[in-house]
Amino acid sequence: MHKILKRKHVGVLLPIFSMRSERDWGIGDITSMHGWLEILKAAELDILQILPINEMPPGVNCPYTALSAFAIDPVYIDPEAVEELKEAPEALEFLASKEFRDRLHHVRSAKTILYDDIRGLKHEALWKIYAAFDRNHVKKGTKEGRDFAGFCGKNAYWLEDYALFRRLKDVNRWISWTHWDQALSERRPEALEKARAENALEINYFKYLQWLIFRQWAPMRWRAGELGIKLFGDLPFMVNQEAADVWSRQDEFDITNSIGAPPDAFTPEGQKWGLPAYRWEEIGKNNFEWWRLKLKSSEDLYDIYRIDHMVGFFRTWIVPEDKKLKPHFDVEGEENQEARGHRFLKALVAASPMLPIGEDLGLIPPFVRKVLAEQGVPGYKVMRWETKEDGAYIDPADYPAVSLATTSTHDTETLAEWWASVAYAEKKKFWEMIAGEGRPPAFAKALDRITEKAIASGSRVVLLTYPDIFGTKDRINTPNTLGPHNWAFRVPVPLEKFVYKHGAMLEKLARWIREAR
Known part of the structure; x- marks a missing residue:
């Protein structure tokens, strides 16, 4: 039994975007999490479950449609908490401007989360901060500059391709990477080298944003550990076709087929999700390396992770783009389906000390829960x-x-x-x-x-x-x-007033939890 399961834990599902504070920019951010952790502690809640926090493309607010399986969405950065802000006069001037105040009021007062407006506002501030950081630290080789370089080196296994892809998406006005110049879409080395050289500053900016997230997340996670609170993340089953991972690992994804769900009483025609299928033979050759790398990266963020669409790892419903072909499971026979899922889950359990939790809801074959039980996965x-x-x-x-x-x-x-x-x-x-x-x-x-x-x-x-x-x-x-x-629910009461408003409920929860333990 996993060490986390040795005793009872009670937690709350509260996405970061829902965590309202009086000082946020229209969406919850990593700084807000500090205050919400204290509120959880007051109620004796010791798990904070959040939804996927991977970067989403413009015009998208669904965290299960990500640009990367590794990159965190910069929308969760608190620009005012960035250490280099004080060294960035252009950014300070922007934050003091009437234009900024008007735009900030607009996103704060909205009835929903205005994702694209918030992204635009944060990117404008963060680019100005980064420009100063590049001048003052990257080019001068200061300790901060060396720390940034160290982060880039440690995470090069995903960060290099992501940052280049993210910049090329901007350059190509967000058209599909399959419609880029052929040399880039096919990842010819000379084309990639040329693109990196021509876009070095912007590529480093996207790396810098990921470093900022790491720097803001680390003290928050340390505080969570100090309070005895486990962070519970979410690893989606699949990424968008327009993701850096699909572009950089094309042999492991099949973009000629979409995944979905078979027909049932609620959807007699089945479902098509518009996400590419895995090439299981390819990803199995390296013992699910991409997934193991995702877990390695997630260990810096979470203590527990949810495996989305657990049944899909045993058998995936394939909907061919060619309508002449019939939808089908990608592996036939329950014995073969069980064997694939068992191998996958065993590799994940062995790859990380985090506690996995399998999302096994819906019409699930009995062998899925059998394998979960064998591997000790809730x-x-x-x-x-x-x-x-x-x-x-x-x-x-x-x-x-x-x-x-x-x-x-x-x-x-x-x-x-x-x-x-x-x-x-x-x-x-x-x-x-x-x-x-x-x-x-x-x-x-x-x-x-x-x-x-x-x-x-x-x-x-x-x-x-x-x-x-x-x-x-x-x-x-x-x-x-x-x-x-x-994906736009926000707690009605900001954290600064939450205990005053809901103190009685927090005390009630704490009493029930103490009795249950």
Whole structure:
């Protein structure tokens, strides 16, 4: 059993973008995380789960559509906390300008997260800071300049290709890399060398942003460790076709096929996600090197990681771009599917000291959970989906220790929405499991009992979403929909006023958690 699972942990799912503070630039940032860690500690919560934080392209707010499996989105940088700001007169002048104040007010007062406006504002400030850093440190070879060079060297295995790709995306006005000049799209060495030479300053800028993230993240993570709080990250199953990884490792990805989900009762035609398929034979030759490198990089960020779409590593639903070809699983036969998933999961468990948690929700073949159990990897237990053969709900106290119990996920309706929409007969059965009573009360009266029941579950890891703790209907994401309502939830109260407003709830959570431990 993994050392983290030796005792009970209770945490909250709260994306960084949701972490409101009075001083942020319209989105939560790494500086905000310090204050939210203190709030978690006050409630005895010891896990902070965040969604993927990889860099997203312009016009995109979904963290599962990333430009890189390694690069963190600069939108989470706090420009005012950058040490070199005081040495950058152009940046200081910009931050003091009326233009900046007006733009800052615009993004802060918006009802949703204005991702592109925030990115533009932060990049403008950060470019001015970087220009000063390049003059004062890179060119002069100061200690800071050498530290930056050391970071670039340590992370060259992903940073070199990412920074070049990111710059070439700008140069080519964000068209697909498959439509770039052929020499660049095919990664001919002489073309890559020429592009690096012609764009050296801008390429270094994108490396610098990743270094800033590392510098701001490290003290935050140290504080989390000091408070006894584990950081829980998320590794998406796949990256966007327009990702640095696909461009730089073309032999491992199949862009002629898309992955998706097979037909079911909800989607009779199946799903096509528009993400490239893996070439499993190729990535298996190096024992899943790309994934092992992702874990190596993530160790600087997290203590726990969620393996998205766990079933996809056993068998992936392939939707050919050629419509004459039928969708199919990329490996046939349950024995072969189990063998592939077992090999993959074994490699991941051996590659990192972090605790993996497998997202095993939906229509999952029994052998997937069998392999998870064999490898000691917790799967999910969503309370409202865990039923016996007779339809009765399973008491969370009976969940296996090696599991994660939760009331909702970022992709589901909130507990409040479910309570309002579920059939009365189903709600009655659920309430009988919760309270041993037949007549379910109004949601406001039921919430505390449900939360307490979840915390007291047999699972060694319990995760509650922020909306479920407070009984709101604020969705983080509504699958199969597009728009500014997704990936834009922000805590209504800034952290500076949170304890004053919600101190009683924090005390209640702390009491329930102490009793469960």
